[in-house]
Amino acid sequence: MRSTRGRLQRRWSSSLRWRLMLGSAVLAVLFMLALLPALRSAFLIALEQSVEKRLAADAGALISAARTDNGKLSMPSKLPDEEFDIPDAKLLGFIYDREGNLVWQSRSAKGISVTYLPRYDGGGNRLLRIDDGNGDEFYLYDVEVDLLRGESAAFSIVTLQPASDTQALYNGFMQQLYLWLGLALLLLLGLLWFGLTWGFRSLRGLRRELDEVESGHRERLSEAHPSELLRLTGSLNRLLDSERQQRERYRHSLDDLAHSLKTPLSVLQGASEIIAAHPENREQTRIVQVQIERMSQQISYQLQRASLRKSGLIRHRVLLRQVLDNLCEALDKVYAGKQVTVQRAFDPELQIPMERAALLELLGNLLENAYRLCLGQVRVSASISDGGCQLCVEDDGPGVPISQRERILRRGERLDGQHPGQGIGTAVVKDILESYDGELFVEKAELGGAAFRVRL
Known part of the structure; x- marks a missing residue:
C-alpha cells in the first residue's frame, strides 16, 4: 500500500x-x-x-x-x-x-x-x-x-x-x-x-523519437514538431551529430595510435631477437623482451579502456544469447582439451543494456577466466529487474579466497601463475562497468569455484 x-x-x-x-x-x-x-x-x-x-x-x-x-x-x-x-x-x-x-x-x-x-x-x-x-x-x-x-x-x-x-x-x-x-x-x-x-501529443512523438535514437533505430530527430520544440530538437540533433563525429574521430585516432605503435614494437622485438643470438646479451635481451611485452599489454589495455565507453545519448541493447554463443564457440576451440560445459540460466530473448563491443570485451574476459580455471563446468546467468541488470559467470574451479578478492580487481594483479598474462582482464571489466555505472563483485559460486557477478 x-x-x-x-x-x-x-x-x-x-x-x-x-x-x-x-x-x-x-x-x-x-x-x-x-x-x-x-x-x-x-x-x-x-x-x-x-x-x-x-x-x-x-x-x-x-x-x-x-x-x-x-x-x-x-x-x-x-x-x-x-x-x-x-x-x-x-x-x-x-x-x-x-x-x-x-x-x-x-x-x-x-x-x-x-x-x-x-x-x-x-x-x-x-x-x-x-x-x-x-x-x-x-x-x-x-x-x-x-x-x-x-x-x-x-x-x-x-x-x-x-x-x-x-x-x-x-x-x-x-x-x-x-x-x-x-x-x-x-x-x-x-x-x-x-x-x-x-x-502533449507532440511531446509523446518527441519521446518516441528519442526512444528510437536510444535504441539505435534512428540517427536524428525529425523536424515534425511544434515550433516551440524545434529549438530543443535542433540542439539535440547537433549534440547527436557532435557525439557521433567525436566518437568516429576517437576511433580513428585509436586505430592510428595502435598502428603507429605496433610497428616500433615489432622492430624492437626483432632487434631483441638478433641481440639474443649472442650469449653474452641474453640477460639484457630477456629484460628488453619483458618490457616490450609489458608495453604491448599496457597499450592494449589503454586502447580497450578508451574505446569501450558508454555513449551519451544512444542506449544500446544486445541479445545476450548471440554474444555468449560467439564467445563460447571461440573459447571451445582454445580450450578444446578441457571439454567445458556452459550452462545458460537466462531468458533466450534477454537483452543487456550495453554496446555490443563493450559486452563482448566484458563477458569475454570473465568467460576466459572461467574456462581457464574451471574443471569442466561454467554457468552464465542473467536477469532484468526494476533495480537493473544482473549478470553472473560461475565456474567449478578452485575459487578465490576472501582475502584475495579485492586484490584481483586491481590492474596487474594475478593469482594464477601457471598461465601467461598480465592480469588486466578484470581491470578492463571493472573500467567498462564504471563507464556504465555498474559494479563487479567476486563471490563463491554454487558450482564450488568463483562467481563474478555484474550489476548494472
Missing part, C-alpha cells in the same frame, strides 16, 4: 501533464467558487424584481379600487384581487395617511402586526424586506399616491408578501445551481484533460 502511494506521489510530482492538470483543476474550482456568489446574487436580484412587479401590480389594484370622499378614504367591500379578502392569505394590503396613521387594511392582514412607518416624502415607491417581530419576514412595497380619480389625496399604499413564499424557489434554485455547477466542473475538467492530452 505504501509503495503504491509512493509511486502515485512520484508520478504526480514528476509528470508535467499531471502538474498542469492539477493546476488547471485548482483554477477551475476557484473559478466555480467565484462564479457561485455572482450567480446567486443575480438570481436574488431577478427574484426581488419579480416580487416587486407583483406587489406593484397588487398595489395598483388597491389604487384602482380606492375612493375619496371629502378627503377621506373609502374602499369597496369586495376588492378586485380576491386574495386581499381571504383571511390567512399570503397577500396583505395596508393604506396609511400622510401622518403615517393606518386607515385601512385588508381582511387577509387581520391578526398580523407589522411595525412599519411609511415616509410620505415624495420618494415615489420602494421595496423593503422587514421583520414582523415574530421571526417572519415580508417583502414590502410602498407607493405614494397624490391623486385618486382626479381628486387630491395623500396616502401610502403598502402591499406585503411573505418572504417564505420565495424561499422554496430560492432553495430549489440553489440545489439546481450546485448540481449544474458540479456537472459543469466535471465537464470542464474532462475538456481540460482532453486538451492537455492532445497538446
Whole structure:
C-alpha cells in the first residue's frame, strides 16, 4: 500500500501533464467558487424584481379600487384581487395617511402586526424586506399616491408578501445551481484533460523519437514538431551529430595510435631477437623482451579502456544469447582439451543494456577466466529487474579466497601463475562497468569455484 502511494506521489510530482492538470483543476474550482456568489446574487436580484412587479401590480389594484370622499378614504367591500379578502392569505394590503396613521387594511392582514412607518416624502415607491417581530419576514412595497380619480389625496399604499413564499424557489434554485455547477466542473475538467492530452501529443512523438535514437533505430530527430520544440530538437540533433563525429574521430585516432605503435614494437622485438643470438646479451635481451611485452599489454589495455565507453545519448541493447554463443564457440576451440560445459540460466530473448563491443570485451574476459580455471563446468546467468541488470559467470574451479578478492580487481594483479598474462582482464571489466555505472563483485559460486557477478 505504501509503495503504491509512493509511486502515485512520484508520478504526480514528476509528470508535467499531471502538474498542469492539477493546476488547471485548482483554477477551475476557484473559478466555480467565484462564479457561485455572482450567480446567486443575480438570481436574488431577478427574484426581488419579480416580487416587486407583483406587489406593484397588487398595489395598483388597491389604487384602482380606492375612493375619496371629502378627503377621506373609502374602499369597496369586495376588492378586485380576491386574495386581499381571504383571511390567512399570503397577500396583505395596508393604506396609511400622510401622518403615517393606518386607515385601512385588508381582511387577509387581520391578526398580523407589522411595525412599519411609511415616509410620505415624495420618494415615489420602494421595496423593503422587514421583520414582523415574530421571526417572519415580508417583502414590502410602498407607493405614494397624490391623486385618486382626479381628486387630491395623500396616502401610502403598502402591499406585503411573505418572504417564505420565495424561499422554496430560492432553495430549489440553489440545489439546481450546485448540481449544474458540479456537472459543469466535471465537464470542464474532462475538456481540460482532453486538451492537455492532445497538446502533449507532440511531446509523446518527441519521446518516441528519442526512444528510437536510444535504441539505435534512428540517427536524428525529425523536424515534425511544434515550433516551440524545434529549438530543443535542433540542439539535440547537433549534440547527436557532435557525439557521433567525436566518437568516429576517437576511433580513428585509436586505430592510428595502435598502428603507429605496433610497428616500433615489432622492430624492437626483432632487434631483441638478433641481440639474443649472442650469449653474452641474453640477460639484457630477456629484460628488453619483458618490457616490450609489458608495453604491448599496457597499450592494449589503454586502447580497450578508451574505446569501450558508454555513449551519451544512444542506449544500446544486445541479445545476450548471440554474444555468449560467439564467445563460447571461440573459447571451445582454445580450450578444446578441457571439454567445458556452459550452462545458460537466462531468458533466450534477454537483452543487456550495453554496446555490443563493450559486452563482448566484458563477458569475454570473465568467460576466459572461467574456462581457464574451471574443471569442466561454467554457468552464465542473467536477469532484468526494476533495480537493473544482473549478470553472473560461475565456474567449478578452485575459487578465490576472501582475502584475495579485492586484490584481483586491481590492474596487474594475478593469482594464477601457471598461465601467461598480465592480469588486466578484470581491470578492463571493472573500467567498462564504471563507464556504465555498474559494479563487479567476486563471490563463491554454487558450482564450488568463483562467481563474478555484474550489476548494472
